[in-house]
Amino acid sequence: MDGTGSGKVKIACVGLVGQSLFMTVPAFHAAEETLTALSMFDEPGGKGFNQAVAAARAGADVSFLGAVGSEGYDLSAAAFCEHEGIKCCLAKKPGRSACAVIMTDLKGGSRVTVFRGAELDRGDAERFAPEIASADLLLLNSEVPDEVNIACAQAAHACGVKTIMNPAPRRSVPDILKKLVDLFTPNEYEAAELEGMNNCVVTLGSRGCLLKQEGAFIPAEPAVTVDATGAGDTFTGVLAVMLAEGETLYEAAVTANAAAAVTVSRKGAASAIPYRQEYCKK
Numbered sequence: 310m311d312g313t314g315s316g317k318v319k320i321a322c323v324g325l326v327g328q329s330l331f332m333t334v335p336a337f338h339a340a341e342e343t344l345t346a347l348s349m350f351d352e353p354g355g356k357g358f359n360q361a362v363a364a365a366r367a368g369a370d371v372s373f374l375g376a377v378g379s380e381g382y383d384l385s386a387a388a389f390c391e392h393e394g395i396k397c398c399l400a401k402k403p404g405r406s407a408c409a410v411i412m413t414d415l416k417g418g419s420r421v422t423v424f425r426g427a428e429l430d431r432g433d434a435e436r437f438a439p440e441i442a443s444a445d446l447l448l449l450n451s452e453v454p455d456e457v458n459i460a461c462a463q464a465a466h467a468c469g470v471k472t473i474m475n476p477a478p479r480r481s482v483p484d485i486l487k488k489l490v491d492l493f494t495p496n497e498y499e500a501a502e503l504e505g506m507n508n509c510v511v512t513l514g515s516r517g518c519l520l521k522q523e524g525a526f527i528p529a530e531p532a533v534t535v536d537a538t539g540a541g542d543t544f545t546g547v548l549a550v551m552l553a554e555g556e557t558l559y560e561a562a563v564t565a566n567a568a569a570a571v572t573v574s575r576k577g578a579a580s581a582i583p584y585r586q587e588y589c590k591k
Contacts (some may be wrong), residue, residue, distance in 0.1 A: 310354075311400055311546060318368075318369050318445045318550060318554055319369060319371070319372070319443060319444045320355055320369045320371045320372075320444060321371045321372045321409075321437070321440045321441045321443075321446070321447045322361040322374070322448040322546075323357055323373075323434070323448070323457065324357010324358060324375055324453060325376075325428075325435065325450075326354070326355040326377065326386050327408050327409065327424075327426055327427075328351055328353060328406065328407075328411075329351060329352055329578060330349070330350075330411065331348075331351065331410070331538070331576065331578075332346040332347075332349050333346060333347045333349075333412075333413050333415070334347065334414055341432045348470075350577070352578070353389045353424050353579060354578050354581055355375065355409070356476035356542055357373065357374075357448070357450055357453070357564065358373065358375060358579065359543070359579050360450070360475065360542045360546040360549075361373040361390075362389075362395070362545040362546070363542060363545070363546025363582045364379070364541045364550050366548065366584045366585060367550040367585050368581055369553065370394075371396065372394045372395070372396040372398060372440040372444070373395050373398065374398045374400070374427070374429065374437045374555045375401075376402050376429045377400070377401055377402065377427055378401075378404045378406040378408075378424060378426055379402075379403060379404070383436075383462045385454060390583055395441070398436075398437060398440065401564055402434040403427075404427055406426045406509050407424060407425055407427065408423075409424070410422045411482065411570070413536045413538065415570050416534070417535050417536055419537055423452075425452070428453065428454055429453050429457045430439040430457065431456045433459075434457045434461045435445055435460060435461035435464075441461060441465050445553040445554045446473060447465040447470055449462065449472060449473070449475070450475040450477055450560070451477055451478055452477075455550075458474070458486060459483065459486060459489070462485075462489035467496070471552075471553075472489060472569055473545065473548070473552075474489065474490040474492075474494070475487065475493045475495070475496060475497065475504060475527065476493055476494075477495070477541065479495075479501075479502060487506065491506060492552075493507060493512075494510050494512060494541070494548065495511055495539055496514070499537065504511075508522060509521040510558070512540075512541050512542075513529075513570075515534065515581075518544070518562055518565075519564060520558055523558070523561060527566055532549070532573050532576055535574055535575055536573065536575065536576045536577065537573050539572055539577070540572045540573045540576070540584065542582075543568050543583070544568065545565070545581050547561075547565040547588075548564075551565065552574060563571050564588070567588040570588070571583040
């Protein structure tokens with residue numbers, strides 16, 4: 310439990326944050342085709358940001374570290390975090406914040422293009438170390454530089470804090486992180502970078518997830534998919550909270566599956582993430 314006296318578990322989360330622009334399209338583009346979107350909205354987003362929101366809505370105290378540029382998106386992200394009760398640690402950098410354009414078709418499929426923008430550095434990670442030290446669990450992902458993830462994982466390891474890493478988007482995972490991270494949550498595509506490693510929960514989209522070490526397959530909860538964006542982030546954020554609360558990996562994954570099923574039934578990412586009472590009977 311965290312040291313605030315709240316009785317909640319505490320999750321420290323590190324990742325990218327910026328503005329996400331969502332468009333619904335009838336179908337995805339063919340080469341050189343121009344489409345007219347059916348709808349559009351925007352909100353703060355990023356894998357780490359979404360995971361922080363999922364953890365907070367699952368009932369945890371959450372601290373989030375991200376980098377922002379100078380164009381004002383930090384105000385939007387900070388306001389969203391304040392509303393969710395997330396302790397928001399934003400490192401201001403020159404240049405632009407991250408930005409993502411997400412297109413969703415009428416079948417619920419998505420196409421995502423990300424501009425990484427402002428990025429964290431090792432010094433930001435070192436300043437965030439006290440938040441990691443007071444946490445029950447650290448959440449990482451591949452949208453920040455390796456040096457940042459390594460520094461944060463080392464800080465967690467030094468304090469006996471468990472680390473979960475969502476290795477998305479796919480890129481090579483440094484050997485040192487493979488040793489420091491306790492659990493990975495790749496999808497099938499990303500799992501190829503972790504061949505031979507069993508400390509993985511592989512997300513399988515509409516089919517559910519696979520607990521690799523146990524060899525256990527957990528089917529997805531029934532859902533009508535409106536927009537799959539953010540489902541993996543919901544899964545990872547909720548999984549982290551359930552594990553920090555003492556659930557077994559199997560139990561935690563069942564709950565995380567249920568949360569992800571609610572997310573895909575709604576448009577958007579951060580705004581689509583459900584609150585605990587919407588998927589958890591406990």
